[in-house]
Amino acid sequence: xxxxxxxxxxxxxxxxxxxxxxxxxxxxxxxxxxxxxxxxxxxxxxxxxxxxxxxxxxxxxxxxxxxxxxxxxxxxxxxxxxxxxxxxxxxxxxxxxxxxxxxxxxxxxxxxxxxxxxxxxxxxxxxxxxxxxxxxxxxxxxxxxxxxxxxxxxxxxxxxxxxxxxxxxxxxxxxxxxxxxxxxxxxxxxxxxxxxxxxxxxxxxxxxxxxxxxxxxxxxxxxxxxxxxxxxxxxxxxxxxxxxxxxxxxxxxxxxxxxxxxxxxxxxxxxxxxxxxxxxxxxxxxxxxxxxxxxxxxxxxxxxxxxxxxxxxxxxxxxxxxxxxxxxxxxxxxxxxxxxxxxxxxxxxxxxxxxxxxxxxxxxxxxxxxxxxxxx
Amino acid sequence: xxxxxxxxxxxxxxxxxxxxxxxxxxxxxxxxxxxxxxxxxxxxxxxxxxxxxxxxxxxxxxxxxxxxxxxxxxxxxxxxxxxxxxxxxxxxxxxxxxxxxxxxxxxxxxxxxxxxxxxxxxxxxxxxxxxxxxxxxxxxxxxxxxxxxxxxxxxxxxxxxxxxxxxxxxxxxxxxxxxxxxxxxxxxxxxxxxxxxxxxxxxxxxxxxxxxxxxxxxxxxxxxxxxxxxxxxxxxxxxxxxxxxxxxxxxxxxxxxxxxxxxxxxxxxxxxxxxxxxxxxxxxxxxxxxxxxxxxxxxxxxxxxxxxxxxxxxxxxxxxxxxxxxxxxxxxxxxxxxxxxxxxxxxxxxxxxxxxxxxxxxxxxxxxxxxxxxx
Numbered sequence: 038x039x040x041x042x043x044x045x046x047x048x049x050x051x052x053x054x055x056x057x058x059x060x061x062x063x064x065x066x067x068x069x070x071x072x073x074x075x076x077x078x079x080x081x082x083x084x085x086x087x088x089x090x091x092x093x094x095x096x097x098x099x100x101x102x103x104x105x106x107x108x109x110x111x112x113x114x115x116x117x118x119x120x121x122x123x124x125x126x127x128x129x130x131x132x133x134x135x136x137x138x139x140x141x142x143x144x145x146x147x148x149x150x151x152x153x154x155x156x157x158x159x160x161x162x163x164x165x166x167x168x169x170x171x172x173x174x175x176x177x178x179x180x181x182x183x184x185x186x187x188x189x190x191x192x193x194x195x196x197x198x199x200x201x202x203x204x205x206x207x208x209x210x211x212x213x214x215x216x217x218x219x220x221x222x223x224x225x226x227x228x229x230x231x232x233x234x235x236x237x238x239x240x241x242x243x244x245x246x247x248x249x250x251x252x253x254x255x256x257x258x259x260x261x262x263x264x265x266x267x268x269x270x271x272x273x274x275x276x277x278x279x280x281x282x283x284x285x286x287x288x289x290x291x292x293x294x295x296x297x298x299x300x301x302x303x304x305x306x307x308x309x310x311x312x313x314x315x316x317x318x319x320x321x322x323x324x325x326x327x328x329x330x331x332x333x334x335x336x337x338x339x340x341x342x343x344x345x346x347x348x349x350x351x352x353x354x355x356x357x358x359x360x361x362x363x364x365x366x367x368x369x370x371x372x373x374x375x376x377x378x379x380x381x382x383x384x385x386x387x388x389x390x391x392x393x394x395x396x397x398x399x400x401x402x403x404x405x406x407x408x409x410x411x412x413x
Numbered sequence: 414x415x416x417x418x419x420x421x422x423x424x425x426x427x428x429x430x431x432x433x434x435x436x437x438x439x440x441x442x443x444x445x446x447x448x449x450x451x452x453x454x455x456x457x458x459x460x461x462x463x464x465x466x467x468x469x470x471x472x473x474x475x476x477x478x479x480x481x482x483x484x485x486x487x488x489x490x491x492x493x494x495x496x497x498x499x500x501x502x503x504x505x506x507x508x509x510x511x512x513x514x515x516x517x518x519x520x521x522x523x524x525x526x527x528x529x530x531x532x533x534x535x536x537x538x539x540x541x542x543x544x545x546x547x548x549x550x551x552x553x554x555x556x557x558x559x560x561x562x563x564x565x566x567x568x569x570x571x572x573x574x575x576x577x578x579x580x581x582x583x584x585x586x587x588x589x590x591x592x593x594x595x596x597x598x599x600x601x602x603x604x605x606x607x608x609x610x611x612x613x614x615x616x617x618x619x620x621x622x623x624x625x626x627x628x629x630x631x632x633x634x635x636x637x638x639x640x641x642x643x644x645x646x647x648x649x650x651x652x653x654x655x656x657x658x659x660x661x662x663x664x665x666x667x668x669x670x671x672x673x674x675x676x677x678x679x680x681x682x683x684x685x686x687x688x689x690x691x692x693x694x695x696x697x698x699x700x701x702x703x704x705x706x707x708x709x710x711x712x713x714x715x716x717x718x719x720x721x722x723x724x725x726x727x728x729x730x731x732x733x734x735x736x737x738x739x740x741x742x743x744x745x746x747x748x749x750x751x752x753x754x755x756x757x758x759x760x761x762x763x764x765x766x767x768x769x770x771x772x773x774x775x776x777x778x779x780x781x782x783x784x785x786x787x788x
Contacts, residue, residue, distance in 0.1 A: 058702055066709040073735075074717040079727045080539040086726075101576070127583055128760060130746075133726075146574040154578045160585035161753050162593050164539070165724055170588075171546035173578050178553040181575035185557065188573050189564065197526045199559035202552050204545050206535035207502060214538035229708060237701045321433070324700040325613045329437045332605065333445070336712065341449045341598075346722050347590075348540070356451045370505075377536045384504050 041256050045264025049238070053268065063234065067226045067276050068283045074222055075288050080214040082168045088115035088132035090123065097143035101154075101180055102136070110172050127159050134158045134169050146184070208377045219290060220372035221345025223280050224306070224365040225336075230276055231310035232317060232335040233328065235269045239318035240327040258407045262400065266311050273307040293379025302375070302389060306368040309396035310335075313364065316399045319406040339365040367391050416632055420640025424614070428644070438610065442602045442652050446595070446659050453594035453722075459487040460544040462509040463501045466491060470518035477513070479555055485547045498532065508534045508544055524563055584753045595664050596748040597721050599656045603679065604686050604715060604741055607649045609707055611690025614641060615783075616703045619694075624787075634784040642687055642776075649683040650676075660752075669755030675748070678765060682744040684772030692779035695786050715741045740775075743768045 053060060087105065091098050105111045114132050117123065126132040137155035146152035156173050160166040182198070189196050209216050242248040251261060281299075284290045292299070313334060321327035341347060342356070343365040349357055360366055367388035374380045382389065428435055464477050480486045489507060492498045498510040512530040514520075520527045531548055533541045561573070585592045618624040627637060653676065660666050668675060689711055697703035717723065718732070719741035725733055736742050743764040750756035758765065 058698070059705070062702065062705045062709065066705070070709060070713055073714070073732070077717050077728050077732045078723050080723065081727055082724070084726065128754060128756065146576070149574045151577045152574055154576055156578050156580045158580065158582050160582035160588055161749055162724060163585055163588040163590040164593075166582055166585070166588050167543065168539075170580055170582075171543055173580070174550050175546055177576040177578045178550060182553060182557070184575070185560065185573050194564060194567065196560055196563060197524055198556060199521055199563075200527045200529050200552050200556040202549060203528055203530050204548070205530065205532045206541055206545075207532060209535035209538055209541075217537045217539070233704060233708065234701075237704065241699075241701065323431070323434075323617075324704070325617060326431070326433045326437065328613070328700070328704045329434070329441070329609065332609070332708065332712075333437070333441055336605075336708065337445060337449060337601075340716060340722075341452050347453050348537070351454045352452050356448060359448060360452065373536055378503060380503050 038257075038260060041260050042264040042267070045251075045256060045261060046267045049265055049268045052238075053272070063230060063272060064276065064279065067230060068279055070226060071219075071222060071280050071283050072287055075215065075219060075284070078215060078218045078222065080164065080168075080218075082165055082172075083109050084112045085110055085169055085172070086114040086131070086133045087111045088117055088123075088126045088135045089113060090117040090120070090135060090137045092140045093138045093142040095143035097146060097152075098138045101138070104180055105136070105176055108176075123157060127157065130159075132159075133165070134173070136173075215288065216290065216377060217373070218345065219284055219288060220376060221343060221365075221369050223277075223284065224343065224368045224372060225339040225345060226280060227273060227277055227303075227307065227368075228310045228313075228339050228363070228365050229332075229335050231269065231273045231307055232314035233331045234272075235265065235311050235314035236318040236321070236327045236331050237324055238269075239265060239315065240321055240324050243318075244323060258404050262315055262404060262407070266308070266315065269311055270304070270307055273311070274304060277303050277307065290376055292376060294375035295381065298382065299372075299375050302368070302371045302385075302392075305389065305392045305396070306364055306371075309364040309392045309399070312396045312399040312403065315403045316406075319403040334362065338363040342366065343369055345369055361391075364392055364395050367395075416636045417640045417643070420632070420637060421643050424641065424644040428648075438606060438648060439651070439655065442606060442656050443659055445602055446598055446656050447663060449598050450591065450595045450660075450664055453598060454590045460485060460509055460540075460547060461489050461507045462486050462511060463490050463492045463498055463507045464488060464511050464513065465494070465498050466513045467515040468513050468517040472518040472521060473513045476517070476555065477511075479551060480511070483547075483551055485551075502532060502534050505534070508537075508540060509548065511548075521559060591664065592666055592753060593749065594722075595660050595666055596752045597745055599660060600682070600719075600741060600745050600748050601716065601721060602656060603649065603652060603683070605712060606652055607645055607683055607686040608690040608693070608711060609704070610648065611642075611645050611687045612693040612697070612703050612707055613700060614645070615691065615694035616697055616700050619698075620700060628787055634787050635780070637787070638691070638780050638783060642691075645687055645690075646680070646683060649687075650680065653679045666752065668752050670751035671757050674758050675751050678744065678747045678751070678761075678768065681765065681769050681772055682740060685740040685768065685775050688772060688775035688777075688779045691783055692775065695779065695782045715739060718742070719745055721745060738771075740768060740771050743771075 089102055091102065106113055115126055117126065117135070123135050126135060135157045137157070139153060139155065142152045142154070154177065158166045158169055242251070285292070314331065317327055317330050317334060321330055339345065342360040343363050344360070345365070349360055349366070352360065370388050371385045374385050462480065464480070466473050466477060481488050492501065498512070501507040502510055510532040512532070514527065514529070517527055529552065531545070533545055535541045582588055618627070657675070661668065693703050693707050693711065697706060718736045718739050720736070721741070725736050725742070728736070746764050747761050750761060
């Protein structure tokens with residue numbers, strides 16, 4: 038049995054070696070993509086385009102505006118003179134937010150009342166808008182606090198701030214969203230490479246008729262599938278190593294956890310992805326269909342359903358169940374755990390077991406499906 | 414002209430026979446939009462937190478209650494020690510662990526400053542920074558009330574103003590990420606379907622050898638190209654109608670601007686995706702190659718560099734420059750602005766023009782390259 042599996046693997050490796058263009062795509066693209074997208078993916082909102090309409094024109098209003106602009110969060114892109122300009126600035130993307138200081142802003146504030154600021158935000162991107170909202174709130178609070186200190190000091194009262202917050206950010210102290218997103222990018226590149234390459238390699242044999250030749254040989258279905266998977270596992274593992282190395286060199290993702298655990302879980306994830314690819318091949322007759330199905334089950338789900346970009350907790354319950362179709366969901370939890378938190382198996386044993394079950398489930402399903410095809 | 418019509422009919426016949434492909438072309442966009450539309454939400458509703466109260470005084474309990482009733486936090490439990498707090502954060506159950514020191518009440522009564530520790534799971538930087546904003550706002554308000562009380566108790570008359578931000582959110586007042594994502598997913602799906610179909614339709618003929626048969630017939634290259642393109646333009650058009658229908662009737666996202674302009678812009682966008690599909694077909698020998706190039710060289714850059722999920726403004730300068738050559742970027746701006754902002758053609762002239770010239774250029778170059786390969 039081992040001999041036959043070995044023979045299939047050898048044939049597969051020889052075929053792959055001959056297709057140099059394909060090998061180039063398989064090894065170079067993932068690294069280039071990681072390098073490129075690693076810099077592009079970020080939710081960190083800085084340099085928000087802010088337009089200001091200062092109707093008050095007092096020292097206090099200028100002071101507040103300067104306090105906003107002195108941070109790296111806001112850049113002033115326009116100084117407005119009337120309300121009519123607000124619409125133009127937001128409609129034409131000249132500003133992401135407009136700050137309006139009403140005429141009585143400083144007067145009300147010095148009388149001890151509330152100084153109302155108006156902030157108009159372009160809400161098209163809800164996430165960016167909530168972050169801008171958050172920054173504005175904090176800016177208003179810290180300005181108010183300073184103002185409180187100044188007034189009490191001027192009145193000769195000494196008073197200590199009651200509570201001071203000392204925030205500690207674990208795992209990622211600079212709150213850089215790239216660290217969080219990179220494991221998702223890695224998982225996505227790996228799953229697509231695995232699913233697409235193996236499913237197409239099998240379907241191609243079907244299309245060309247060489248699959249029938251294999252079927253008449255003494256090789257059994259399970260031997261064929263394992264023999265096919267083996268070389269692709271090695272290739273995918275090499276790609277995984279390259280990507281992680283690139284992540285280490287380019288983005289300084291320092292490894293906090295155990296290397297052996299990383300290797301084993303990666304292997305398991307690749308095994309699961311390849312089996313998903315084998316299943317895709319068993320339901321498709323042409324490469325065109327195989328590719329469409331492969332992208333359907335690998336590309337978009339691994340981007341959108343895996344928790345890579347969109348938190349799974351925010352999804353409706355039915356979609357949360359559906360998100361289990363992508364092994365990337367589980368691998369991302371594991372990768373984040375090992376790379377960022379340095380936790381061990383105790384934190385993600387459920388995900389590990391799921392990956393194993395996932396792989397076995399699809400292997401069985403494709404074996405049954407292929408056996409049927411064989412007897413027909 | 415007659416020849417072109419024949420090629421179009423041939424393409425449609427082929428598509429009709431391939432039942433699976435036919436289903437994928439029409440069903441997949443609809444299902445994808447529905448599922449992904451529900452999945453694509455980044456709304457952070459409640460921050461899961463644990464509280465480690467060392468003080469257990471009435472004041473500390475009152476303080477903890479502030480978090481419970483604020484509507485921004487979900488207190489999943491009280492913990493009895495740092496180990497338990499660490500465990501909750503390590504395993505991802507809580508994003509925030511708040512530590513109230515044992516002298517909380519005492520220090521406040523003595524008018525001293527209490528240092529409050531808050532531990533955040535920073536691995537999701539986006540979530541952590543929003544959560545810390547909520548905490549900061551709540552604590553500042555609470556702290557300020559205590560100080561004002563202290564001033565009042567000291568018998569001094571002093572009224573102190575504060576700044577209140579009054580926010581108005583335009584175009585998407587509920588700040589729902591779904592309203593932003595659904596139009597984007599529409600653009601993405603349209604791109605995937607048209608590019609892949611186009612590139613595969615040509616490469617398939619080459620692989621099977623039927624392309625050579627066509628070459629020896631009196632069909633001219635431009636007739637072949639037009640005949641191949643038109644069916645996919647029609648399919649793309651039907652797909653646009655399907656996905657817009659789902660968006661409007663299923664997700665209840667109304668198109669505020671002109672629907673006609675939206676269709677027009679979509680057709681222009683399809684020019685460039687079909688051109689890219691044709692281009693891929695000219696550089697690939699096998700379908701496998703065509704697909705991997707389409708996936709890695711085209712679709713993934715489109716996903717990440719178009720501003721689909723990651724705002725272009727957040728990218729480093731050098732990457733921002735790169736996004737200028739991504740047609741999807743301009744199409745997404747048009748889609749979002751027309752659907753959410755109600756913009757019309759006059760607001761979007763630059764984007765429309767860029768998209769048009771880009772599409773025309775890509776299509777022309779690919780067609781020339783294709784023609785050369787045929788000869």
